[in-house]
Amino acid sequence: MHRLEKMISAIEIILRHVHEGIVIADREGRVVYVNDANERITGLDNKKILGRYVKDVVPESSLIEVIETGREKLGTRTRVRDKYVISNIVPIYDGAEIIGSISVFLDITEVENLNIKLKKAQEQIDKLSKQLSTFLGDGQFIVGKNPMMQKVIYIAQKAAGVNSNVLITGESGTGKEVMARFIHNAGPRKDKPFVAVNCGAIPETLLESELFGYEPGAFTGAGNRGKAGIFELANGGTIFLDEIGDMSLSLQVKLLRVLQDKEIRRLGGIDKIKLDVRVMAATNKPLEKMVAEKTFREDLYYRLNVIQISLPPLRERKEDIPLYVRFLLDKLSGQLKAACPKISPGAMKALMNYDFPGNIRELENILEKSMVMDEDGNIDTDDLPDILSAHTGARGFYVETEGRWPTLKEVEKTLLEKTLAVFSNKTRAAEVLGISRATLYRMLDESTGKGVSR
Template sequence: MQKLGRMISAIEVILKHVHEGIVIADSEGRVVYVNDANQRITGLDNSRIFGCYVKDVVPESSIPEVIKTGMEKLGVKTRVNDKFVISNIVPIYDGGEIIGAISVFLDVTELENLNMKLKRAEERINHLSKQLSTFLGEGDLIVGRNPLMQKAVNLAQKAASFSSNVLITGESGTGKEILARFIHNNGPRKNKPFIAVNCGAIPETLLESELFGYEPGAFTGAGLRGKPGLFEQADGGTIFLDEIGDMPLSLQVKLLRVLQDREVRRLGSSRKIKLDVRVIAATNKNLEEMVKNRSFREDLYYRLNVIKISLPPLRDRKEDIPVYVRHLVEKLSRRMGKNCPKVTPSAMKLLMRYDYPGNIRELENILEKSLIMDEDDILDHRDLPELIPHPESRRIYPESEKHWPTLSEVEKNLINRALSSFPSKVEAARALGISRATLLQEIERVRHYVSSQTKRA
């Protein structure tokens, strides 16, 4: 016992500051040392268990077994009152004699919470990485020579130095989130969070709780511990509200209040939380028209529209297409593990002629398909997808010509074009003027048609 006491005294300063719980028992199984973390994790009063037999305090403890057998036990799950802990228990030797055992343990709940936080962080990183990879340059903003794009980036550089709200407008796929990140990364908040949320992708019933958070039991299905909203998570940094035009009117009122008061109140709570958050919003809709139609609040529009930056569509900056093509081909080749192919003048000429309703996102999609088709490390017009018309396929069919495309063929090409141009089936359906359910039905019908034609052939 004296030897064990001397060992403990020699390292007590270290043991006292360890985050994990520590219990040391002598050769008879009596508790001779516990650190402060033991009481925090187990809820047991350290003063009451000191000197007691371990089995009397924690009947399920494996410490007596380790003392008896001299075999360590790792990753042991043990119940302590109404809690569970994970322990690593090893014997303490003096020469060849066992003089006790030490148990180092963690709260299972703490471990689960830590794993959950790590999982959420990983999911967020993967989500952001996936979002960024759909735009140009894995987050790098390429300006090019187009004066409209240069003007937009110059304005973004000026906006980066301030905390004023920014509204970015532009068609889908023009790189609005990339510009928002550029503003954040070039300003004083660059080392703080950047939280992106797509207001059109989250169901209306969940959007409020996602943005503003909720207290335990605030609504049916609410978590027992509550949850901070995205505004709270962005405190000190930037929140990017993409597709702000899709936000329902009922939430627009609450968002306006947050912007005015710089504070948020979780669902189910009366407590207001002060915030320091920069807001960057983006939309591919005409908010001025929506204000006139009363589908978007005028006061919210002017609150967001402090600095307005408009991104031109790709068809209006075609002189920069070769720059984008070279950059995207290099990026996609690295991602796909292929040699970076040479783009022939004929392929570049066709790419320059196309209008890109899906903008940079569609250009990336086209180039990815082309790289899959390429077999000789030379990207020519034959490697481009069907939606890019090839020179040899150009024919003008007179009315007497029998080789008119069928209606199903036209529908197939139109659906493929929409799916290539837009990031989701919801947006593709919206562009086609149909519902998502109808689009799915049409996709299935066209698939059956193609399958039947193939069998006939």
């Protein structure tokens, strides 16, 4: 009898009762032994395996490699048909000669499937975290189911990883400073200062000293100890120049020099101060048009506009409104120290139909007013500001019809009610509706079924 077969025969009773799968190959790489657990784990027919070359049965097997190298392989993951097994494979010696190898393995298919599902779930969570909603530590919110906003968030994430200047454009209230903070907080400067200045809110005579600081006695009214400017305060971190389009041409020249030289000189000072500051700017003005009109320096524009992020207005991404509503209601409930209210389908539809010229800032203002007016913990159309009701009435307002299409009379009645809620003077209401005062009264008579006092 072959030496390997003698060894197997001596311990076969043990091998047969081992729960793990066992495969033994001889020096030529033929399968000479498999236990019952092998068939149970792999689904392979033991009778069809015996005597065959290992590579013909399981091409990925490491049994041959162990025979050829004499080195054991522990914790080897192998695919067998539709199963995954993890094996410990060691050479079999007869004295100093290798006469075969043995693999002892366990089924890890279920664990492997769980790992695959876990990986996919984690990828989905990461995608949602990055593209759908990103919360900032200061209670701000960046969100975007809308494809335009998803692209904006993608660019912002890219911008966070570099030190290039960023120009953020968009209408008032779209969240330009929020976006700047997001980029800062997602980057390597997150633990350094973020200093914001509104260039349009500070008089030109004071803006220069605010930006660059001043030495004692630099001008009338200057402090005795001087003052560090915003650029110095932001050193190591980020400076956010909001409403950059309102900066005067003379100050634009000085800002350009700072961006080029990466140093400042305080007003009235001699010494230059080296800076390591990332600059982000924002505007709601058409800078390209201003460059063409010579009201904004072209060289400064290109210096600032290394990475441009254009925030779309809320009216162009209405699918994001429900996400903002939920976030803002939760935020406002904390500020107002009140329970977070629900919002009715009618009120949500009214918000979805509104154009929000003031964008997210206006949405937050509307929700705060609605929370103040609400008395039952459920914001309905009656709790919304009148201006929203008037706008909604003109652009597809909500009519409670229990899911069916409203009749013309119902729409007419709702429009009259909403118009009169905003314009109590009936003459003015008739003008807004484009009808005569007499027609208004007639319509009111028909909608109420009784005469109306003129």
